[in-house]
Amino acid sequence: MVHPVIRKLEVIEPLTDTERRRVARLVRDIRDVARKTDIIADGESPEFVHLILEGWAARYKILRDGSRRITAFLLPGDFCDLHITILDKMDHGIVALTDCRVAYIEQGAIDELTRSTPVLTRGLWRATLVDEAVLRQWLVNGGRRNAFQAVGHLLCELHLRMKLVGLAEGDMLDLPITQEELADATGMTPVHINRTLQRLRGDGLIELGSGTLHVPDVRALRRSCDFDSAYLHLRASVAEAPKDGLASDENRPLFPAA
Amino acid sequence: MVHPVIRKLEVIEPLTDTERRRVARLVRDIRDVARKTDIIADGESPEFVHLILEGWAARYKILRDGSRRITAFLLPGDFCDLHITILDKMDHGIVALTDCRVAYIEQGAIDELTRSTPVLTRGLWRATLVDEAVLRQWLVNGGRRNAFQAVGHLLCELHLRMKLVGLAEGDMLDLPITQEELADATGMTPVHINRTLQRLRGDGLIELGSGTLHVPDVRALRRSCDFDSAYLHLRASVAEAPKDGLASDENRPLFPAA
DNA sequence: CGTCGTTTTGATCGCAGTCAAACGTCGTGG
DNA sequence: CCACGACGTTTGACTGCGATCAAAACGACG
Numbered sequence: 111m112v113h114p115v116i117r118k119l120e121v122i123e124p125l126t127d128t129e130r131r132r133v134a135r136l137v138r139d140i141r142d143v144a145r146k147t148d149i150i151a152d153g154e155s156p157e158f159v160h161l162i163l164e165g166w167a168a169r170y171k172i173l174r175d176g177s178r179r180i181t182a183f184l185l186p187g188d189f190c191d192l193h194i195t196i197l198d199k200m201d202h203g204i205v206a207l208t209d210c211r212v213a214y215i216e217q218g219a220i221d222e223l224t225r226s227t228p229v230l231t232r233g234l235w236r237a238t239l240v241d242e243a244v245l246r247q248w249l250v251n252g253g254r255r256n257a258f259q260a261v262g263h264l265l266c267e268l269h270l271r272m273k274l275v276g277l278a279e280g281d282m283l284d285l286p287i288t289q290e291e292l293a294d295a296t297g298m299t300p301v302h303i304n305r306t307l308q309r310l311r312g313d314g315l316i317e318l319g320s321g322t323l324h325v326p327d328v329r330a331l332r333r334s335c336d337f338d339s340a341y342l343h344l345r346a347s348v349a350e351a352p353k354d355g356l357a358s359d360e361n362r363p364l365f366p367a368a
Numbered sequence: 369m370v371h372p373v374i375r376k377l378e379v380i381e382p383l384t385d386t387e388r389r390r391v392a393r394l395v396r397d398i399r400d401v402a403r404k405t406d407i408i409a410d411g412e413s414p415e416f417v418h419l420i421l422e423g424w425a426a427r428y429k430i431l432r433d434g435s436r437r438i439t440a441f442l443l444p445g446d447f448c449d450l451h452i453t454i455l456d457k458m459d460h461g462i463v464a465l466t467d468c469r470v471a472y473i474e475q476g477a478i479d480e481l482t483r484s485t486p487v488l489t490r491g492l493w494r495a496t497l498v499d500e501a502v503l504r505q506w507l508v509n510g511g512r513r514n515a516f517q518a519v520g521h522l523l524c525e526l527h528l529r530m531k532l533v534g535l536a537e538g539d540m541l542d543l544p545i546t547q548e549e550l551a552d553a554t555g556m557t558p559v560h561i562n563r564t565l566q567r568l569r570g571d572g573l574i575e576l577g578s579g580t581l582h583v584p585d586v587r588a589l590r591r592s593c594d595f596d597s598a599y600l601h602l603r604a605s606v607a608e609a610p611k612d613g614l615a616s617d618e619n620r621p622l623f624p625a626a
Numbered sequence: 627c628g629t630c631g632t633t634t635t636g637a638t639c640g641c642a643g644t645c646a647a648a649c650g651t652c653g654t655g656g
Numbered sequence: 657c658c659a660c661g662a663c664g665t666t667t668g669a670c671t672g673c674g675a676t677c678a679a680a681a682c683g684a685c686g
Contacts, residue, residue: 131377171508174594179512181504201501201599232454235493239451242496244647245460245503246439250429252510252557254437267417288664297511302642305665334430340411341459345400515674546632560674562634578683 113137114187114275119233120140121274121344131228136223139214143206149193158214160190165210166286170294174295180249180295182241183268183287185206187275192238195220209284222301232360236343243341252297255335257306260296262335265316269325270339285323371395372445377491379532379602387485388455394481397472401464408449410461418448422542423468428552429460438553440499441465441545444505445533450496453478466544479590490528494601497625503601510555513593515564518549519556520593523574527583528597543581 115137116130125133140163143149149167150156167184181342182201186189190204195217196316224231244267268285272278289307293300311314315331317324325331332338374391377383382389398421401407407425425442439460442448443597448462448469464470482489502525509518526543528618530536547565568574573589575582581588590596 125580169504171504173508173512177512179508183484183506193500196494197497197501197601199598200503201601209679226484234455238457238500241497242451242500242503243505245500246427246429246460249439249503249506249510249555250431250437254431255436280672290664297507299643301644301667305642340457343455343457343459556677558633559635559676562632563674566634 113204114163114277115189116187117275119189119230119238122233122236123229123231127180129230132227133230133237134147136219137163137213141214143210143212145206145209147206149210149212150200152200154190154200155198156194156200159192159194159217159220160204161213161215162186162190163211163213164187165208166207166213167204168207168291168295169202170231177354178294179297180291181245183295185242185268185271185275186277187334192220192234203235208293218275242342243343247341257296257302258309258357260298261292261303261306262310262331263337264292264296264314264322264329265310265325266332266335266337269323269328270342274344275309276279281328283323284321286320286321334365372421372443372535374445375533376445376495377488380491380494381487383487386469387488390481390485394473394477395471399472401470401472403464404426405464407462407464407468407470408458410458411431413456414449414452414457414458414518415475417450417452417475417478418462419471419473420444420446420448421469423470424465425462425468425470425552426459426465426549427462436487436552437555438549440505441553443526443529443533444535447492447495450478450492461512466550480572486531498601501601505599515554515560516567518556518574519550519561519564519567521595522550522554522588523568523581524585524586524593524595524603527581527586528600539583539586541581542579543576544579555575 112354113134116125116133119133120126139158143165149160152171156273162184164186166192167188168180169182169184169190170178170180172178183205190212191200220234224234247263247267247275251263255263269278269281269283272283276282289303290300292298292307293303298306306320307316313334314326315334317326371392373395374383374388377391397416401423407418410429422444425446425448426438427440427442428436428438429449435590442462448470449458452458478492482492505521506524509521513521527536527539527541530541535541547561548558550556551561554561556564558624565574565576568589569576571592573582573592575584
């Protein structure tokens with residue numbers, strides 16, 4: 111099985127076998143984290159860099175009044191705290207939304223990797239910069255779109271990101287998160303998330319139930335919420351929705367041999 | 369006069385004279401950009417890295433329906449597009465909110481700088497990561513705070529950032545932006561921004577008029593909107609509001625000699 | 627003095643929040 | 657096997673914050 115993090119890095123530019131092996135070698139210390147427990151707490155200065163291998167996690171901030179805001183979803187292949195090599199303290203927490211397998215990587219190992227392999231340095235920074243681009247997009251969703259488009263846009267993003275790491279088969283994917291978590295991620299209330307999802311279902315744009323999301327017509331959903339994947343900075347060939355009747359390479363496996 | 373960008377870098381860790389000179393040498397090609405014109409357009413692949421020397425600018429995205437969302441304010445000392453060395457295309461535009469002086473820096477010069485001076489590499493990346501932290505904070509403001517706290521928080525942030533680059537004297541600072549721009553930055557409407565500012569004025573928390581902001585009691589304003597500067601990742605000594613009756617070094621000039 | 631951009635005010639609307647209760651589905655323990 | 661409780665989803669009734677639309681006031685400037 112190919113590490114999702116390698117898949118993610120290879121979406122941008124192919125790696126040699128040596129480079130892949132170097133990345134794989136980072137993953138040595140693997141630990142299980144139970145749902146609803148913090149992988150890293152706010153204010154901590156973790157000694158390890160954390161990489162999600164399996165499961166879903168989220169960056170979040172808690173306000174004084176107890177309300178929570180999720181600022182990012184972390185999927186397999188995503189680093190939780192690459193920035194800790196430069197910033198001293200976490201300014202937010204990271205919680206496991208499902209049971210997770212997480213790689214604990216010593217900072218020294220990252221330093222070594224980037225020192226030896228410039229292409230991977232660029233790859234890691236690129237991942238960080240894309241995270242930043244996603245934050246900008248979420249800001250747009252929250253401030254200048256209605257609930258319908260905001261939720262639709264988020265689902266489009268998650269669908270595409272899951273495809274990129276090979277965790278969405280066709281137009282189906284696991285979506286193991288509660289409506290309350292969707293609410294915290296969009297800045298809405300759980301009640302309104304529920305009603306918005308019902309509208310999306312009613313319009314035939316999504317089928318959602320028991321932890322599984324099905325998008326019968328990706329292009330229709332994307333159009334309805336003005337989704338443009340440019341902000342994810344993918345290669346053009348993987349970014350587009352499949353054209354009707356035209357073979358896209360979106361569905362072609364990234365590693366035919368693997 | 370000390371370049372604001374040097375001030376900004378030195379807030380984190382002091383530089384040697386050599387390092388300062390290397391940074392200063394980046395600024396060679398200076399151009400004036402008129403208010404309301406783009407410094408960089410969305411979708412562009414700029415050949416230069418842009419650094420604000422004077423004036424205010426903003427990152428923004430325009431939606432299909434014409435509405436605009438500002439995702440960051442750029443003050444003197446801020447880089448507009450450091451990420452362009454790694455990502456190929458801009459996923460947003462940058463517009464001058466006032467007449468600006470902007471340094472146009474060749475990418476090669478940045479590469480050279482970072483190759484020769486690790487401490488500056490870290491400094492530039494740190495600036496990028498703090499930008500990301502600010503985005504997370506804005507997300508919280510938009511999604512989980514009311515208008516009053518959101519606007520207050522933004523003003524606290526701008527006040528502190530202006531102080532860091534030496535552009536706020538005491539509790540006064542230039543705030544040369546319109547209420548419409550504040551609206552686009554908070555995801556609100558201009559009308560509601562106006563009414564929110566009136567409430568802030570009515571509560572005696574701010575005095576705002578003719579492009580100048582006065583914060584009579586910084587601690588009161590920060591308390592009213594739950595502002596905690598931790599997310600800006602400053603040295604502890606510059607982060608805190610002045611304690612009453614206690615000498616803080618917040619007001620001590622960073623460069624007594626300069 | 628007229629124009630343009632910006633701020634301010636008023637009246638009304640509606641999207642999303644709030645509060646509360648019912649419902650379905652599990653897993654646990656009696 | 658059923659009762660129970662925990663958790664998540666769904667529904668209903670009501671409220672209110674902030675949006676919308678429109679116009680007036682203000683101020684800088686040519």
